[in-house]
Amino acid sequence: MKNLAKRFPVSIVPKSLLGLAIFLSLSWSVRAQVQPAQVIEVTAKKYEYSSSPFHVKIGTTVQLKITATDHDHGFKISAVQDGGLTNGAAGLIFSSPQDCWQLKKGERTTIEFLAQTPGTYTFKCCHTCGLGHRGMKGQIVVD
Numbered sequence: 342m343k344n345l346a347k348r349f350p351v352s353i354v355p356k357s358l359l360g361l362a363i364f365l366s367l368s369w370s371v372r373a374q375v376q377p378a379q380v381i382e383v384t385a386k387k388y389e390y391s392s393s394p395f396h397v398k399i400g401t402t403v404q405l406k407i408t409a410t411d412h413d414h415g416f417k418i419s420a421v422q423d424g425g426l427t428n429g430a431a432g433l434i435f436s437s438p439q440d441c442w443q444l445k446k447g448e449r450t451t452i453e454f455l456a457q458t459p460g461t462y463t464f465k466c467c468h469t470c471g472l473g474h475r476g477m478k479g480q481i482v483v484d
């Protein structure tokens with residue numbers, strides 16, 4: 342027993358326990374952050390976005406992967422829900438906010454956001470694409 346105590350001095354134990362606790366809490370928070378995003382594949386063509394409206398659950402990180410198939414299109418959305426104050430708190434938190442995402446024909450564009458506040462968020466095409474351009478819209482619904 343004496344030899345064992347020499348080999349594993351008691352003073353080390355609390356430190357390593359503290360280290361373990363730090364390690365566990367770190368790996369816990371990292372895991373919380375890397376919770377996989379919900380991926381929604383969308384195609385954009387004259388003059389609609391496929392499978393709109395999209396329903397997502399509050400608190401979900403969403404990746405919209407949009408491909409324009411027939412022509413260049415765009416994607417413009419307000420971070421504030423429909424009917425909300427334009428200067429109100431953002432309900433969708435974008436990883437890299439843009440006024441208008443350009444959707445190049447044949448390229449897949451990823452738009453990532455956190456769905457923070459329930460509501461309906463209307464988006465529209467912001468790249469003039471033809472006669473029906475103004476009517477090219479869709480909705481994201483955060484439940």
Ligand SMILES: [Cu+2]
Nearest residue numbers: 466468470474
């Ligand atoms: Cu358009």
